[in-house]
Amino acid sequence: MDIFNALMHGFALAITPANLLWCLVGCALGTAVGVLPGIGPAVAVAMLLPITAKVDVTASMIFFSGIYYGAMYGGSTTSILLNTPGETASMVTAMEGNKMAKSGRAGAALATAAIGSFVAGTIATVIVTLFAPFVAEFAVKLGPPEYFLLMLLAFTTVSAVLGKSTLRGMTALFVGLAAGCVGLDQISGQSRYTGGIPELLDGIEIVLVAVGLFAVAEVLYAVLYEGRVVEEQNKLSRVHMTARDWKRSIPAWLRGTAIGTPFGCIPAGGTEIPTFLSYAMEKKLAKNPEDKAEFGTRGAIEGVAGPEAANNATVTAALIPLLTLGIPTSNTTAILLGAFQNYGIQPGPQLFTTSAALVWALIASLYIGNVMLLVLNLPMVGFWVKLLKIPKPQLYAGILIFATVGAYGMRQSAFDLFLLYAIGLLGVLMRRFDFPTAPVVVGMILGPLAEAQLRNAMSIGEGSPMVFFQRPMSITLVVIVVAVLVLPRLARYWSGRKAAG
Amino acid sequence: MTTSHSLAHEPSDLAAQDTAAVWPQTLVGAGVLLTGLALAFGAISISSEAGYGGVGPNFLPWLISIVLTVCGGWIIWEARSGGFRELDTPSGATRAYWPGFVWVSAGLLLNAALITTIGFIFSCTLCYLLAVQGLRRASGQPSGAVRTWGLDIVTGLLISAPVFWMFTQFLAINLPGLTATGWL
Numbered sequence: 001m002d003i004f005n006a007l008m009h010g011f012a013l014a015i016t017p018a019n020l021l022w023c024l025v026g027c028a029l030g031t032a033v034g035v036l037p038g039i040g041p042a043v044a045v046a047m048l049l050p051i052t053a054k055v056d057v058t059a060s061m062i063f064f065s066g067i068y069y070g071a072m073y074g075g076s077t078t079s080i081l082l083n084t085p086g087e088t089a090s091m092v093t094a095m096e097g098n099k100m101a102k103s104g105r106a107g108a109a110l111a112t113a114a115i116g117s118f119v120a121g122t123i124a125t126v127i128v129t130l131f132a133p134f135v136a137e138f139a140v141k142l143g144p145p146e147y148f149l150l151m152l153l154a155f156t157t158v159s160a161v162l163g164k165s166t167l168r169g170m171t172a173l174f175v176g177l178a179a180g181c182v183g184l185d186q187i188s189g190q191s192r193y194t195g196g197i198p199e200l201l202d203g204i205e206i207v208l209v210a211v212g213l214f215a216v217a218e219v220l221y222a223v224l225y226e227g228r229v230v231e232e233q234n235k236l237s238r239v240h241m242t243a244r245d246w247k248r249s250i251p252a253w254l255r256g257t258a259i260g261t262p263f264g265c266i267p268a269g270g271t272e273i274p275t276f277l278s279y280a281m282e283k284k285l286a287k288n289p290e291d292k293a294e295f296g297t298r299g300a301i302e303g304v305a306g307p308e309a310a311n312n313a314t315v316t317a318a319l320i321p322l323l324t325l326g327i328p329t330s331n332t333t334a335i336l337l338g339a340f341q342n343y344g345i346q347p348g349p350q351l352f353t354t355s356a357a358l359v360w361a362l363i364a365s366l367y368i369g370n371v372m373l374l375v376l377n378l379p380m381v382g383f384w385v386k387l388l389k390i391p392k393p394q395l396y397a398g399i400l401i402f403a404t405v406g407a408y409g410m411r412q413s414a415f416d417l418f419l420l421y422a423i424g425l426l427g428v429l430m431r432r433f434d435f436p437t438a439p440v441v442v443g444m445i446l447g448p449l450a451e452a453q454l455r456n457a458m459s460i461g462e463g464s465p466m467v468f469f470q471r472p473m474s475i476t477l478v479v480i481v482v483a484v485l486v487l488p489r490l491a492r493y494w495s496g497r498k499a500a501g
Numbered sequence: 502m503t504t505s506h507s508l509a510h511e512p513s514d515l516a517a518q519d520t521a522a523v524w525p526q527t528l529v530g531a532g533v534l535l536t537g538l539a540l541a542f543g544a545i546s547i548s549s550e551a552g553y554g555g556v557g558p559n560f561l562p563w564l565i566s567i568v569l570t571v572c573g574g575w576i577i578w579e580a581r582s583g584g585f586r587e588l589d590t591p592s593g594a595t596r597a598y599w600p601g602f603v604w605v606s607a608g609l610l611l612n613a614a615l616i617t618t619i620g621f622i623f624s625c626t627l628c629y630l631l632a633v634q635g636l637r638r639a640s641g642q643p644s645g646a647v648r649t650w651g652l653d654i655v656t657g658l659l660i661s662a663p664v665f666w667m668f669t670q671f672l673a674i675n676l677p678g679l680t681a682t683g684w685l
Contacts, residue, residue: 050668050672050674051672051674053673053674054672054673054674055672164587164589165585165586165587165588167572167575167576167579167586168576168585170568170572171533171569171572171573171576174565174568174569174572175536175569177561177565178536178540178562178565178569181561181562181565185547185558187558188550188557188558190547190548190558192543192547192558192562193540193543193562195543216609219605219632219636220602220605220606221593222636222639223598223601223602223604223605223632223635223636223639224593224597224598224599224601224602224639225591225592225593225594225597225598226592226593226594226639227594227598227601227636227638227639227640227641228594228639228640228641229592229593391642392636392640393633393636393637393639393640393642394633394656396632396633396636397608397628397629397632397633397636397657398629398660400605400608400609400612400625400628400629400632401625401628401629401657401660401661401664402664404612404616404621404624404625404628405664405668405674405676408616408621408676408677409668409674409675409676412675412677414613414614414616414617417609417612417613417616418610418613420609420613421606421609421610421613424609429529429532431591432591433525433526433529433585433588433591434585434588434589434591447561451560451561454556454560455553455556455557455560458553458554458556459553461553461554462553462554463553463554463555463556464554465554
């Protein structure tokens with residue numbers, strides 16, 4: 001009942017005209033950045049972070065969250081119509097969705113993606129509502145050793161498990177950690193790696209790294225390598241699902257949600273695994289030979305419905321570790337954490353007591369936002385498709401103007417614009433040589449927090465690392481970290497041996 | 502070059518491609534290695550005071566420099582022994598289009614150098630103008646004509662001015678202006 005009352009208070013705060021407007025603008029902007037190539041939710045939120053200096057915290061968090069989950073709706077439109085997934089989350093949607101669009105069923109693919117996103121987003125929001133307070137209550141009992149190990153788990157999965165090459169993932173993570181080290185050490189106040197440059201005493205802004213790595217690097221990469229890439233756009237057909245489409249979609253949505261939600265909840269991030277798992281499951285479960293034959297040929301609707309639902313469920317449920325533990329599991333949640341920090345708020349178990357009004361208004365806005373997005377994405381899909389007509393040179397050059405706002409607006413320093421260019425160059429190299437970027441952002445945001453927890457844990461243990469092995473929860477986490485590192489490798493080794501033998 | 506092209510390569514072509522990638526990949530490894538060493542050099546001057554069990558302000562810097570140095574060495578080894586493992590073919594063309602890169606870089610760097618002098622609107626318009634010229638050239642769109650330049654200047658102004666007004670007037674974010682009016 002407490003939860004219900006708290007949620008009702010949240011709704012009361014979220015439906016004030018100003019907050020509703022922020023939510024609508026966030027959802028619309030999110031859909032737009034999801035549709036547009038070259039710009040994703042992480043960079044959109046990063047570019048707009050300067051508004052945290054003036055806009056009220058509840059309004060801006062509602063706005064940023066709208067961009068965050070709105071982009072997932074928009075992303076499917078591009079991957080279905082263009083076959084160029086804007087982000088990894090829509091990769092699977094692109095596989096089947098594009099085939100459906102090619103065989104004249106773009107409308108049905110768009111409808112199942114949007115309604116599936118709504119169903120999954122709403123169910124996952126209910127789960128956030130019901131479970132986040134319990135996780136927060138439990139998390140209060142965790143001490144620095146457990147927090148450090150949870151962050152270590154996030155580092156391990158984001159760098160060593162999710163990417164293809166552990167070596168390149170680790171390199172990216174440690175580059176991010178190094179960037180996070182620049183500035184004053186938060187415990188002793190010593191300056192580190194500032195090189196006598198006063199601008200660096202405050203550290204490197206996350207906005208710079210996110211905007212540099214994603215937006216500026218994207219533009220530089222496009223001009224260097226992708227000028228001549230010509231994209232074919234599929235024709236948009238009427239957004240409509242037949243009774244048979246519904247019958248095939250509903251179970252796929254529910255299965256996708258069931259797969260996606262737990263993946264969002266654990267601090268192990270990434271939408272790749274749940275979306276691929278959902279796709280594999282739908283393919284396996286297709287019994288009707290006619291439906292089965294559609295996979296990979298004409299495009300099967302389950303192959304769009306399941307992964308899209310899984311994707312949205314993961315993204316929404318990822319708010320649980322963010323809000324209750326303060327652990328981001330993706331680029332965008334890392335930047336959302338940065339937004340909280342700009343207000344001097346550290347997400348974590350205390351958030352539900354110290355900033356209860358904010359948290360519940362944010363959760364209430366998720367329900368409202370999902371309804372808004374359904375309306376924005378179904379009847380108005382034709383409008384968003386028009387965005388795909390903006391020529392790339394103009395679009396990419398325009399992105400640079402917004403990048404300037406984000407980078408300059410944060411600290412009013414022209415030095416940051418030079419740094420932005422340098423980070424953009426680093427981003428081009430990383431993309432060309434297949435280094436993942438998420439570990440850089442997560443490492444940079446989470447690195448200083450993990451370091452503080454490590455040092456606090458060591459002082460609790462009076463200098464002995466045994467503190468990580470003596471407490472039941474911490475030893476469990478150590479085992480999980482080791483398992484996450486070792487099990488996939490063992491599985492690969494065994495399957496390799498099986499194949500050889 | 503699309504993946505379908507690279508799939509059609511003869512084995513000898515693939516071998517040639519791998520050899521071509523050895524040097525760039527080695528350089529990337531060397532870059533990581535040097536970063537690790539530079540960070541180690543910086544870590545020397547950070548004291549270890551206020552730390553338990555050797556975990557003070559210099560612990561993370563040392564850890565980072567050691568790991569990056571090892572990763573750098575490992576990347577070089579991978580590059581010299583058959584190339585990066587598990588490598589996705591990068592998207593787009595195999596050869597870079599450098600003239601376009603120079604245009605966009607000029608736009609970004611001039612923006613950084615001039616923003617406090619000529620104000621956000623003009624500086625960003627200049628950045629847009631140069632960047633769009635580079636991108637037009639890269640995609641083979643018409644670029645040099647006076648009409649195109651004019652069109653790009655107007656488009657740049659039409660994006661930068663409303664963005665400037667929106668952020669300075671409605672969101673009260675400080676962006677540099679040519680005048681103190683908050684409108685230019």
